[in-house]
Amino acid sequence: MSVTDRKLLERIWKAVAAIPRGEVASYGGIARRAGLPRRARLVGHALKVAPANLKLPWHRVLNAQGRISLPAGSRAHRMQRRLLEQEGIVFRNGRVDLARAAGFDLDALLWRPRRD
DNA sequence: GTTGTGACGACTT
DNA sequence: AAAGTCGCCACAA
Numbered sequence: 001m002s003v004t005d006r007k008l009l010e011r012i013w014k015a016v017a018a019i020p021r022g023e024v025a026s027y028g029g030i031a032r033r034a035g036l037p038r039r040a041r042l043v044g045h046a047l048k049v050a051p052a053n054l055k056l057p058w059h060r061v062l063n064a065q066g067r068i069s070l071p072a073g074s075r076a077h078r079m080q081r082r083l084l085e086q087e088g089i090v091f092r093n094g095r096v097d098l099a100r101a102a103g104f105d106l107d108a109l110l111w112r113p114r115r116d
Numbered sequence: 117g118t119t120g121t122g123a124c125g126a127c128t129t
Numbered sequence: 130a131a132a133g134t135c136g137c138c139a140c141a142a
Contacts, residue, residue: 005139027124038137044123045139061123069123076123 011035012046019060022087024096026064044069059083066096 015034019025025033027040036042047058059080063069070077081091090097 028126031124038125040124041122041137042124042139047123058123063123064125071123080123 008034008036008042009046009049012043013050013054013056016043016047016050016056016058016061017054019057021057022089024060024062024066024084024089027061027069028064030061062096066098067094 011034012030015030016025018033019030027043028038030043031037031039034043043061047056047061050056050058068077068080070080084096085091
């Protein structure tokens with residue numbers, strides 16, 4: 001693995017670490033915030049290989065549909081959903097309930113689930 | 117080198 | 130809404 005590849009991963013990890021508690025972001029959005037537009041798949045890869053010691057809020061990263069991308073029914077899938085609900089995020093029909101009432105930031109693709 | 121796969125996404129049918 | 134298609138590209142075989 002080249003040094004530059006390593007740097008890309010680090011930039012992605014940093015962007016993920018910046019997702020505030022109670023909010024979620026998309027793979028594509030993280031890629032853009034990391035300065036890597038159109039590299040959504042790389043974000044998935046970055047999370048897969050992320051060292052556990054970084055303690056990244058990986059569960060706050062969803063696909064563009066607001067759905068969990070991990071295999072449905074898998075252990076990891078259930079854990080992601082649990083972690084999200086644990087911080088107040090509500091699911092509706094298998095999708096994160098995205099109410100863009102206030103704070104919906106299209107540019108950053110950072111979503112704010114309705115908080116009531 | 118080539119091929120298939122995949123924690124993706126935008127567009128078009 | 131749902132299914133294809135295409136672009137993207139790291140990785141394993």
